[in-house]
Amino acid sequence: MRCLVTGATGYIGGRLAPRLVAAGHQVRCLTRDANRLRDVPWAGDVEVVEGDLSDPGTLPAAFEDVEVAYFLMHSLGRKDFERRDREAAQNFAAAAEKAGVRRIIYLGGPQPPEGGTQSAHLRSRAEVARVLLDSSVPTAVLRAAVIIGSGSASFEMLRYLTERLPVMVCPRWVSNRIQPIAVRDVLHYLIASAELPPEVNRGFDIGGTDVLTYLEMMQRYARVAGLRRRLIAPLRPLTPRLSAHWVGAVTPVPNKIAKPLVESLIHEAIAHEHDIAEYIPDEGLLGFDESVRVALGKIRDANVETRWSTASGRDAAAEPLPSDPDWSGGTLHVDERRADVDAPAAALWRVVESVGGANGWYSPQIAWRARGWMDRLAGGIGMRRGRRDQQRLHVGEAVDFWRVEEVVPGELLRLRAEMRLPGRAWLEFRVEEIGPGRSRLIQRNIFLPRGLAGQAYWTGIMPFHAPLVAMMARNIAREAISPRRGTGDRARPATPR
Structure with missing residues (x-):
């Protein structure tokens, strides 16, 4: 018909x-x-x-x-x-x-x-x-x-x-x-x-x-x-x-x-x-x-x-559609950072896949530890879990107070927050090849608030959150360009800067 x-x-x-x-x-x-x-x-x-x-x-x-x-x-x-x-x-x-x-x-x-x-x-x-x-x-x-x-x-x-x-x-x-x-x-x-x-x-x-x-x-x-x-x-x-x-x-x-x-x-x-x-x-x-x-x-x-x-x-x-008005679908806060990297996508992906645990988060470790302590005080899991494998990640694995929600090797890593929050949060990394020997990092922090407390939480953390995640994106990009060499050809993350 x-x-x-x-x-x-x-x-x-x-x-x-x-x-x-x-x-x-x-x-x-x-x-x-x-x-x-x-x-x-x-x-x-x-x-x-x-x-x-x-x-x-x-x-x-x-x-x-x-x-x-x-x-x-x-x-x-x-x-x-x-x-x-x-x-x-x-x-x-x-x-x-x-x-x-x-x-x-x-x-x-x-x-x-x-x-x-x-x-x-x-x-x-x-x-x-x-x-x-x-x-x-x-x-x-x-x-x-x-x-x-x-x-x-x-x-x-x-x-x-x-x-x-x-x-x-x-x-x-x-x-x-x-x-x-x-x-x-x-x-x-x-x-x-x-x-x-x-x-x-x-x-x-x-x-x-x-x-x-x-x-x-x-x-x-x-x-x-x-x-x-x-x-x-x-x-x-x-x-x-x-x-x-x-x-x-x-x-x-x-x-x-x-x-x-x-x-x-x-x-x-x-x-x-x-x-x-x-x-x-x-x-x-x-x-x-x-x-x-x-x-x-x-x-x-x-x-x-x-x-x-x-x-x-x-x-x-x-569910929401891309054609829906901007005001629909509920409040979703997204902090997106992009960095073009003079390194192959494979090198950038190796750094992305190694985040967390003993490798750190490519930003001041004291800030992450403080967030872990706050979560423990609130009855959460804190930063004590680390990660099972320092090089590879699989869906369902724990990474500090995150859980791996999706992995597309070489392209996408999405982590879901498991700390106590007035809402839901994700940390997402995408890697794109943009030319011979060049790649792009797209890093997104996504927060779906729950009620007025969630709105207040996002507003309150932004002054501290924004410079931290910006530094993380920059340092991941730098590590992909000039890695410190470990066993074989795998890049080890630099000391968080």
Whole structure:
């Protein structure tokens, strides 16, 4: 089946397109700038067409021979987003009708209540749904509330508020009921909707297994993330407008996005029906806690590189992608140092693989010992373990208060910290060959903080940490250039400088 995906550079579209391909569909992505999809891992598996939903003349090529068209774009964050989205939906529907598209699928928001105050965000989503449903193309509208997954703006607001504020005063909307849904379950419904019978032209509420207040969501997020219970007091005078500014000040979510999302929380957002199950069987809907655990666990307990790359597992949709906004995916502190070395990559790698234990860390040993003593006082393991082999490392081995998490001989060494920390930490070395007899060292210290204590820890150690790791990178590079010779051809590390 040939599918057209709009919004492929966005949160849902960027996760849907490769999964449609995996399901055996031919996928075409419509984007205003093809360069934005040039570097995604699945770029070679899809057809990319440039066009703009605000310009009907650019759409015929995108819709040619398309059977199923996904409308996943929105202009949230722009002052006139309601007008823009309405016109985009009208142009999308007209192009789909002209091309003979068999089905339109739209991911919208909860149905706003009749009468009274309505948020502009939900009002716009409902208007787009009406435009598409009123077209001559059978349309399925999936109405979801808060989507749980790294990169979802609603989830990022929840993440940052809970992690950064152990004590908070919140607006009264924190007592409104919400039915969140895991991003993997949203994608399941989106993909399966392509096979809906042609007579189906309607909206469906979709949600997870739990109905919670926003306050309960924050407390349960804290528990899953290993944080202390949050002290939260609802305060009546906090209007949605004031709340949006407050969210903007506390979190990196842009205020222009936070404002319409916060305003939408004045309404309860629960599924009033589950009719979609008549057409699409549920595949084990995730509850809230499990959805959060999936969104956080792959960053905290697995290969840290999943922050910049995607995986193929069913739950991988909850992980961050390179195309996600900079403010998504949680706070991750990275101190990166680079050094070009006038020595072969093999010589540089020998030095990298020998770090720790009796060889030291190529920087003042007293600083490392002091950190080890601090860890012992806190009940940790300190620096007493050393390393088993002073020349070779293997995955799973201990190196002082680190554990070898990954080794790619000649290229990559990643160590995971096992000292007591308010978060997770890694030390990573990469070696690249950049020319005859020349190589490059890329050294990264990575810290994923846990709560406010983790943020304070990183801020507090930076004045001491930065010069130490800079010195380590310089001295590793120098040792690769002028090693002291030991047995055979192996370079021994110099005395830490």
